[in-house]
Amino acid sequence: MTQPLDKEQRAQILTPAVQRLQTSLREGGEARVVGGAVRDVLVGRKVGDIDLATTLPPNRVMEILAKASIKTAPTGLAHGTITAIIDHVGYEITTLRRDIETDGRHAQVAFTDDWREDAARRDFTMNALYVDAEGLLYDYYNGEEDAKAGRVRFIGDARARIREDVLRILRFFRFTAFFGKEEPDADSLSACCELAPLIPHLSAERIAHEVAKLLTAENPLPAWRLIVEGGITQHCLPEATDLAHLQTLLETEKRHNTPPSAWVRLGALLPPDEAIAASVAARLKLSKRDTETLRVLAVLPSLLRGNIAPATLRNMIYDYGTELCCAAALLNGENVTEAFATIDAWENPVFPIKGEDIVKQGIPAGPRIGESLRAVETWWRETDFRADRAACLAQAQKLRASPP
Ligand code: ATP
Ligand code: MG
Numbered sequence: 001m002t003q004p005l006d007k008e009q010r011a012q013i014l015t016p017a018v019q020r021l022q023t024s025l026r027e028g029g030e031a032r033v034v035g036g037a038v039r040d041v042l043v044g045r046k047v048g049d050i051d052l053a054t055t056l057p058p059n060r061v062m063e064i065l066a067k068a069s070i071k072t073a074p075t076g077l078a079h080g081t082i083t084a085i086i087d088h089v090g091y092e093i094t095t096l097r098r099d100i101e102t103d104g105r106h107a108q109v110a111f112t113d114d115w116r117e118d119a120a121r122r123d124f125t126m127n128a129l130y131v132d133a134e135g136l137l138y139d140y141y142n143g144e145e146d147a148k149a150g151r152v153r154f155i156g157d158a159r160a161r162i163r164e165d166v167l168r169i170l171r172f173f174r175f176t177a178f179f180g181k182e183e184p185d186a187d188s189l190s191a192c193c194e195l196a197p198l199i200p201h202l203s204a205e206r207i208a209h210e211v212a213k214l215l216t217a218e219n220p221l222p223a224w225r226l227i228v229e230g231g232i233t234q235h236c237l238p239e240a241t242d243l244a245h246l247q248t249l250l251e252t253e254k255r256h257n258t259p260p261s262a263w264v265r266l267g268a269l270l271p272p273d274e275a276i277a278a279s280v281a282a283r284l285k286l287s288k289r290d291t292e293t294l295r296v297l298a299v300l301p302s303l304l305r306g307n308i309a310p311a312t313l314r315n316m317i318y319d320y321g322t323e324l325c326c327a328a329a330l331l332n333g334e335n336v337t338e339a340f341a342t343i344d345a346w347e348n349p350v351f352p353i354k355g356e357d358i359v360k361q362g363i364p365a366g367p368r369i370g371e372s373l374r375a376v377e378t379w380w381r382e383t384d385f386r387a388d389r390a391a392c393l394a395q396a397q398k399l400r401a402s403p404p
Contacts, residue, residue: 002136009041010135017086018050021093022133024068029056030132031093032115035122038129038137039147043179051092053130055113058082058095079109097121102164104201116140123161123168124175125153150181158191166198169232170210177214177223184226193230200235207236208284212262220265221247239276240269245331252333256340263290264327267297274298293327296320300328307335310342311384318348318381351377352389358396375399 005013013033014022025031031054037047054061058080065072065084073090075083080095096118097109112118119128119140126147130138137144141155152175154161154168162168169192176184199207214220221243227233228241249268253260263286270277277298281291300320304313317325322343329339353376355369363369376396380387387395 001140002138005041005131005135005137010131012041012047013037013050013131014133014135015050017089017091018052019133020068020070020086021052021065021084021091024064024070025054025056025061025093026133027064028060029054029113031056032130032132032138034094034130035127038131039126039143039179042129042137042144043147049090049092051094053094053096053115053118055096055115057111058093061093061095079107080111099164104163104166104198105203107165120155122155123165123171125155126151126175126179128155147179150179151185152176152180152188153185154188154191158188159195162191162195162198166195166202167206167210169196169199170207170214170236173223173227173232174210174214174217176226177217177220180223189226189230193232196230196232196235198235199232204283204285208286211237211266211284215262215265216260218260219250221250224269237266237269237280239271239280240266242269242271245269248333249331252330252336256330256336258326258330261327263293264297264331267294267301267327267331270294270298272298272302293324296324297327297331300324301332304328304332304339305334308339313339313342314346314384315381317343317346318385321348322346349385351380351392352387353392353396357393361393361397361400363400372396372400 018033022031031052033050034053035051037050040047056064058074058077061082062072062074071085073083073085075081075092080097081092083090083092085091095111096113096115098112098114098117099107099121100110101108115130115138119130122128124146125141125143127143128141129143129147132138146153152172154172172188172192214223217223224246225243228243233240245268246265249265266280267277270280274295277294278291281294286294300316303316313325316328320328325343326340329336329343353373355373358369358372359365363372376392376399379395379399380392
C-alpha cells in the first residue's frame with residue numbers, strides 16, 4: 001500500500017515550493033500531494049497543477065502559512081480549500097473530508113484526519129493517490145496499477161458513487177479519454193449508461209467544464225464513441241454525434257500539428273447548422289466568445305469548400321479573425337495547407353479612413369457618415385484591401401456624386 005517514489009518522480013512533485021508547504025504544515029499535522037499530480041507522475045505524464053490534502057483544518061493552515069510568510073487565499077473555505085501562492089503559482093490545500101450528505105449535485109462534508117476516509121470519497125482509484133513529504137506513495141485502492149493499465153474504476157459501488165455526484169459519469173469518460181488503454185471497466189461503464197438520465201440535474205456549467213476537458217484529450221474519439229453508443233449524449237448533447245467528422249478533424253489536426261480546441265472538436269460532432277450550434281451554446285451556458293466560435297464554425301467551414309480564392313479567404317479573416325478561419329479550415333478538411341498559407345501570409349489591414357475624414361469632405365455629422373464609411377469599406381474590401389487612404393477618400397467623394 002505504501003512504497004517510495006523514485007528520485008525523478010519525487011523531484012517532479014516534491015518541488016521546493018511543495019516541500020516548503022509540507023514542512024510548514026508539519027506543525028501539528030501533515031500535508032500530502034494528492035490526486036492528478038501523483039497519478040500523472042506515475043504514468044509518465046507531465047505534471048500540471050499540484051494539489052495537497054492535509055489533516056489540519058483550513059483556518060489552521062492559513063495561520064501556519066501566514067507565520068511562514070506564505071501568501072494564501074480562502075478560495076473554498078466552506079469545503080475546506082485554501083490556495084497557497086508561492087512564486088505566482090497556486091497550490092490548493094484541502095482538509096481531509098468525508099461526505100455527510102449528498103444529493104447528486106452537492107455534498108455536505110465534515111473534516112476528518114483519516115486519510116483512508118478522504119480517499120474513499122474520491123471518484124476513481126487512480127485519483128486517490130497521495131505522496132507524503134518523504135516521497136512515500138499511499139495507494140489505498142490499487143490506483144497505481146489501474147493508472148498504468150489505463151483502467152478507470154470507481155472506488156466502491158459505481159452506482160452508489162454516481163448517485164452521490166452525477167458529474168462522475170462525465171468524469172468517467174473524461175479520464176477514459178486521457179488514460180484509457182484497454183476496454184473500459186464493464187461495471188463502471190454500464191453504471192454510467194444506466195444512470196445517464198440523471199445528467200440533466202447537473203448545472204450547465206459543470207457539464208460544459210467536463211465536456212470541454214474531455215474534448216481536449218489527444219484522442220477523445222474512443223471515449224466519445226462510448227458516450228454516443230451508451231446513449232449518454234441523449235441526456236446532455238443529443239446533437240453531438242458525428243463521430244466520422246470528429247475522426248476526420250483529428251486526422252487533419254495531426255497532419256497539420258495544431259493544438260486541440262474543445263469547441264472546434266464539438267463543432268465537428270455537431271451538424272453544420274447555426275441554429276443548433278446556438279442552442280447547444282445556450283444550453284451549456286457558454287461564454288459569448290465560445291458561443292460565437294460554435295456559431296461561426298457551424299457555417300464557415302462549408303464556405304471554404306472547394307478551391308476558395310485567397311481574396312475571399314482574406315475577406316473571411318477580416319470578418320472572423322485568424323483563429324476562427326484556421327479552425328474552419330481544419331473542420332472543412334480540404335486544401336488546408338493552402339488555406340493555412342494564405343492565413344499565415346496575411347495580416348488584417350486597418351480600414352484607412354474614419355468618420356472625421358468624411359466630415360471634412362463637407363457631410364454634416366449624422367447617420368450619413370456611417371453609411372458613407374460602410375459603402376467605402378465594402379468597395380475597399382472588393383479591391384482585396386489594396387486601395388490606400390487617398391483612393392478611399394476619392395471613392396467616398398465619387399460615391400456621393402453618383403450613388404450606386
Ligand atoms: P486534471 O489533471 O485533469 O485536473 P485531476 O485529477 O486533478 O485531473 P480534478 O477535477 O482537478 O482532477 O480533481 C482533483 C481531485 O479531486 C481528483 O483527482 C479526485 O481525487 C477529486 N475529485 C474531483 N472531483 C471529484 C468528484 N466529482 N467526485 C469525487 N472526487 C473528485
Ligand atoms: Mg486538477
